[in-house]
């Protein structure tokens with residue numbers, strides 16, 4: 001596990017790609033701050049969402065958990081370790097400077113209710129029983145192979161982890177069908193993860209045409225903005241708080257249920273909106289609207305409400 | 316009809332852990348025939364066989380380069396990790412910290428170490444992490460077709476005629492200065508010296524840094540190169556004649572008293588340095604650095620064990636880590652009980 005912010009992650013992008021392709025579990029906390037480059041290092045943003053989702057060269061994509069509170073930072077840290085080992089891949093926990101460096105009130109953290117998940121790790125006894133193993137073979141149909149840990153006392157335990165093309169036995173290979181097979185398995189593993197990640201938090205409002213979609217610390221401004229919209233404008237909006245990437249199917253259903261969905265986020269380029277667009281049904285893409293806040297200060301309810309009201313007026 | 320009776324095959328030689336030398340081999344090398352790196356792999360195989368190293372206890376680590384490909388060509392049964400360019404030290408550190416029973420055997424190149432990886436290299440040396448760090452040093456970037464590396468000697472020439480006008484980084488001097496506790500230089504073609512130095516490195520409990528001059532026959536083995544076979548053969552000046560005696564082989568070596576120094580290693584093995592030069596003391600840091608500096612001026616390539624310190628605590632000792640591999644610790648030792656969390660929460664209320 002390592003905790004850093006945007007510059008550290010940019011610096012280590014090559015290693016993250018290696019982790020993805022060699023299937024090494026790792027947990028990375030990103031306390032997002034304002035970029036690009038050194039940007040405003042003492043100010044907050046949600047500017048690393050798109051970069052981390054696809055970090056490193058080649059076809060890479062990564063699991064992300066997105067906490068909105070200190071309680072969730074704690075529970076998602078526990079979850080991130082389980083997921084990293086279960087899926088044998090890097091997992092990002094996307095905090096931000098507002099959450100990571102300011103004082104927050106909290107009810108207290110809940111003790112983990114489940115034992116740690118260590119994933120598919122074979123012991124020397126397992127190898128005796130199986131007679132060997134293929135590191136990158138999809139035995140269970142979920143895209144996740146079995147691994148052994150260094151130091152396992154068995155002549156069949158060792159393998160060479162490499163960032164270059166490798167076959168199911170972890171041996172170097174440049175064969176086109178081997179490369180494609182491996183990349184497709186990684187994509188399948190990513191799909192398996194989609195339904196295992198923290199579900200979005202959805203508040204449906206009956207018959208609402210307007211939906212609001214947000215993530216991370218933007219949540220707190222949305223809670224208040226929803227009140228303002230209701231009291232000041234008589235608009236009752238639905239709300240979806242995305243808590244992970246890859247995005248749960250429930251989020252796409254939420255978008256489908258609303259005429260207009262305002263994606264509120266703290267960056268200039270509508271990064272979450274871009275991720276949603278990559279996967280949403282083409283027919284639903286037109287429902288997505290954008291509300292952006294990127295001046296380095298935590299987003300406030302008034303800015304969100306005003307932006308939504310202004311865009312609604314143009315409908 | 317007469318039958319010929321075949322004599323029974325000679326019994327295969329096995330080591331103390333019951334393995335044959337063939338058990339320490341890897342896949343067939345894909346490096347160029349005659350590449351110095353292949354000879355180093357051979358010596359690693361021999362050293363591990365002779366010492367009776369158990370392959371499951373070894374982690375082979377490397378960066379990127381022809382040299383860094385070589386862990387695939389020895390110790391097939393061991394775990395290995397081919398990291399990104401220049402960043403094997405961080406993987407080595409993680410490997411050893413999570414499991415201190417592992418012998419980390421790192422292979423890097425001069426490009427991998429002395430350019431992109433220099434930042435990681437210096438911190439590894441400074442930490443004295445228990446590991447073997449081999450630089451397969453050909454003075455060039457072999458894998459990317461022979462550009463000069465930062466260990467290329469001033470004035471040495473590329474095949475294309477380009478002359479190197481920057482001074483080299485002496486990785487041995489750097490390692491000694493920074494705190495590595497076993498620092499040596501050898502030549503891929505010197506079987507006896509390299510084997511003895513490797514064996515000593517494998518039982519050393521601290522950072523053992525070996526810079527092995529290893530000619531690149533495709534891009535840096537011509538006239539004008541100072542890392543070619545012929546140049547090294549003509550300019551190699553061994554510091555001492557090194558012999559390694561494993562702790563389980565207590566034979567006396569014949570050396571005249573007064574002309575040899577004996578160093579006892581961590582596991583009781585011994586390195587015997589038969590003096591070619593008078594009064595060289597590998598425990599003297601300043602003397603080692605002086606010797607290396609002087610050799611730059613003469614253009615001679617001094618080989619041998621420059622420096623050893625068996626007293627300095629290594630990184631693992633300093634961290635006071637548990638003996639058991641971290642992955643084997645039960646949850647009761649890695650997750651504090653609920654009462655601890657409650658206490659922390661109460662203290663914040």
Ligand SMILES: Cc1ncc(C[n+]2csc(CCOP(=O)(O)OP(=O)(O)O)c2C)c(N)n1
Nearest residue numbers: 380381382400424425426427455456457458
């Ligand atoms: C970040 C990065 N930059 C550049 C490269 C390209 N590259 C591959 S090997 C190499 C140099 C290897 O030289 P050396 O470590 O001396 O190994 P040799 O091939 O000589 O054994 C370079 C620059 C790379 N793989 N990664």
Ligand code: SF4
Nearest residue numbers: 347350381457531532
């Ligand atoms: S290019 Fe040079 S360093 Fe690489 S395998 Fe060939 S001889 Fe060795």
Ligand SMILES: [Mg+2]
Nearest residue numbers: 424425453455
């Ligand atoms: Mg080189």
